[in-house]
Amino acid sequence: MSAYLLAMIRGKLSRMVNDADLDQLVGVEPDVIVQRLQTSSYAEALGEVWERPSDHLRQAFLDDIADLIHSLYEYERALLLDVLARYRVESLKIVIRAQLHRVPADEVKKHLFSLPWEDVDYHRLLEMPGLEAVIRELPWEEYRQRLDAVHRQVGDKRVAFPYESELDAIYLQQLIRQYQNGPMSARRILKYIVIKDLFSWAFRLKSYGRSFPELVNILPDFRPVIPQDEMRHIVEDNEGWHGMGRLLGTSLAGELERMDSFDLAALEKLFDRRIAEVIRESFVMYPFGMGVVLGYIFMKERELSRLIEVIERARRSERGGADVHH
Amino acid sequence: MFITDKMYKVNLFLPREDVTRFWDAVGRFGELQPTELRHVSRLEQYLSFIDLSELSAKLREAASFLGVDMAAPLDDSTVIPLPPDRLEAQVNDIYSELTDARARLQGLREAQRSVERELDKLTVQEAHLRLLEPLQVDIGALLHLRRFCVLAGTLPEDHLDQLDRSLHQFLHALLPYRSERHRLQLLVVCLNPDRERVNDILESALFRPLELPEELAGEPQQALLALAAKREDLLEQKRRLDDEFAKFEAWRGEQRARLSDFVKINTTVLTAHEQTGQTQAVAVAAGWVPKRELHRLRILVDTERNWVLETEEMSYEKTKDEDGNTVPSRLHNPALFRPFEGLVHLYGVPRYGGFDPTILFSISFVLMFGMMFGDLGHGFVLFLGGAGLLLWPRLRSGWRRTGKIFLMVGMASMVFGVLYGSFFGYEKIIPALWFHPINQINRILSYSIILGIVIIVLGIIINMGTKFIQRRYVELVFERFGALGLWFFLGALIAVYMNARGTSVSFVTILILMFLPLLLMPLEQPLKRFAARHKPHDKQAADNSGPLVTLLITGVDIFETMIVYLSNTISFVRVAAFALNHVALSIAIFQIGGMLRALPAGNVFYILMVAGGNLLILVLEGGVVAIQALRLEFYEFFSKFFEAEGTAFVPLKLKFKKGVMNAQS
Structure with a gap:
């Protein structure tokens, strides 16, 4: 990885809004938030931030990350693109839902992100005549084949779930593949990102009444990151979730044990903390590795989601205040 | 008229x-x-x-x-x-x-749909059964075992391993026997009691069961033969239904012939x-x-x-009768000009007592089209097109009217083609009886402006005449396109002409020629109000604007009048522009053709280029010229006098075929 890229990331890291700053912004006036963000990478998006803030901030985030891609070597770039495929999957899900429910393209366009590293016109996909045409038009062979298989199965039924789960499966499958073959500096981070996503998804599917054998077919082949028996025990058995302690490390396992009942949101937060730990370790052990890039992206995503939360809260209180005033 | x-x-x-x-x-x-x-x-x-x-x-x-x-x-x-x-x-x-017939037709349609559905289903079953062809076993027996459940279907290739893992707690066997287009064809065997749960798991693995006939028996080959026999039956049914449909349509045709006139x-x-x-x-x-x-x-x-x-x-002063019905406007033109009535109607129907511009429109439209699109060859093609539409049997009258218009504009184009010496874009094949526009640009520009002046003056005179017939004397004199307007326009033209000739024009002359009529025009409203005093019910004439506002409006009106006359006149430059454009396009095509000639088999390319280019000129430029001529008519001519407030006269008319009417008369 080039020294230039590392310097760039260090610079970007220094401009991030840390947790303490974010805590301070909770409940303050919108003007103060804007002032604080002037020195961040979101400065350019501030003008539009009060209209659909999450969309604009996410787009600013994507533009920020796009800078990194061109400075990477080819295999590193492939890894990063697999990680960023999450945004491709999100966009495709929006297109599929719009196509299935025949939502006018103009209503949906504003929610689609422009992915600077991809040469795909999602707006055009929205305007295609039917889902079959969309699938045929996808430039990625694997996506085409697998979505086509789903389409054959689903037929004319207007259900988005099978397509969405297949897209998620493709995304996680790629990450698992990268975990198996990628550089050491990135492997542990990837492993925990995959595990977190796998469990979130598996527990959600279980809550929809899916049995474990069905999950095996829906989820990607997870055995490289967790044995099938262990997965089955955790997901299928009523108290199996305690078994995740082994994956969370000693300190966080204690917190898991103290949980009275299963709480998916709390569990996801624990995994986020675990990933943050792994990133910190990776920064020390592999200061020039891909882990730095992945770590930056992970931290940036967390920053983004907290920022959106803060801004949304400020907007709501401003609107509420105005209503009271009137 | x-x-x-x-x-x-x-x-x-x-x-x-x-x-x-x-x-x-x-x-x-x-x-x-x-x-x-x-x-x-x-x-x-x-x-x-x-x-x-x-x-x-x-x-x-x-x-x-x-x-x-x-x-x-x-x-x-x-x-x-x-x-x-x-x-x-x-x-x-x-x-x-007819209600019975409709029910019969509905029954036939339903039967037809049902047979088509059956045939579709059969096609799927045959296709699926062919997937089982490699298995030389009694499929019927295999799929109906007492203890075991055998499911035949297809699965995405890379799902096999996952499916196997997901079924690990059930006694099962996966027997793939062929792979085609990334999908495995396989048999899944499990115990009958597990069938329901296994089905759920199979569905989650995107397993697609084959649609097979219920009464399936024997090897796939035998089953296919049985399906082929069934297909024959269905096709026979379909043929019978088609016959019934044909009979029904024949009956409907008879009824139509019997009842058409009655209805x-x-x-x-x-x-x-x-x-x-x-x-x-x-x-x-x-x-x-x-x-x-x-x-x-x-x-x-x-x-x-x-x-x-x-x-x-009904006097021409009134446009409505005492019950509030609008008096319809009936245009009455000689047969030669009648096809253009449709184009006039695009602008609107003249109010009752209004001027019917069809004849003048026809003449000026054809003239302008000819001037803009003067080419003997292209005109001849348009003429032929028009003749074709006229002579084509069984065309509706609308097409015949279009044919007549094509005929006339084609002739105008031919006449101007001879005058300009242009034949399919070639400027040297026939001599120009008048002049080549491209060689005398100023001349064609002058002619188009003169044409414009004539049309504008004509428009004003028509407006004055109509107002006279309708006894709207104040408007006749004071309106922008009334007598004072004509005075201003002609005065301005005289001033420009004198200036161009080098004759000095005094301020008083300019004042009298141009500005006096402009200053008199604003009197229209006060005079109308004065006239309205004698008509207590005419509230429309009342105006409560203050003097300052009135002055402002007057100033703007005077300025607008000058601009309108100037822009209307200049607008006719497009007639010359399109005449030049026609030549320029032709030159461009010949030049490209000349370049292509240098290539191997260049003569072929040259001919293709010239033919294609001429076709392009004919369709594209011909269309644009027609639109421009229409635009000049509507905006520069009709706007002077046309009050499109009328409604067309639509008489109650029983139309009979020509021969029938002749026989009757």
């Missing part, structure tokens, strides 16, 4: 029982437009109206089911409409017959009948008749002893 036809409002009184016969006669007369008496409040308490909407709806429904072309002329002139009471009985009989004449007459008011013994009908046809109507009415005609001439 130039003013819309003078109209008469007519009221007709006749015995109630004659109403149908009367409207039949009026339909054959074909020059009376009925008016609605139902909404005339002063007659409300005296007249009653029969509601014939249900009967009319039934007739239209019958026409729609039988596919009767209501716009087409009637075949038989001896057919007569029936009075409502007799008509109702007949229509009810026809309606019930058309009765629908037309019923529409008028509904508008006829009635007392206990007498029926009252009203309508509009052109003055030139009134005597024929009188003759028609006089043939019946009990029919009474009352007429009232």
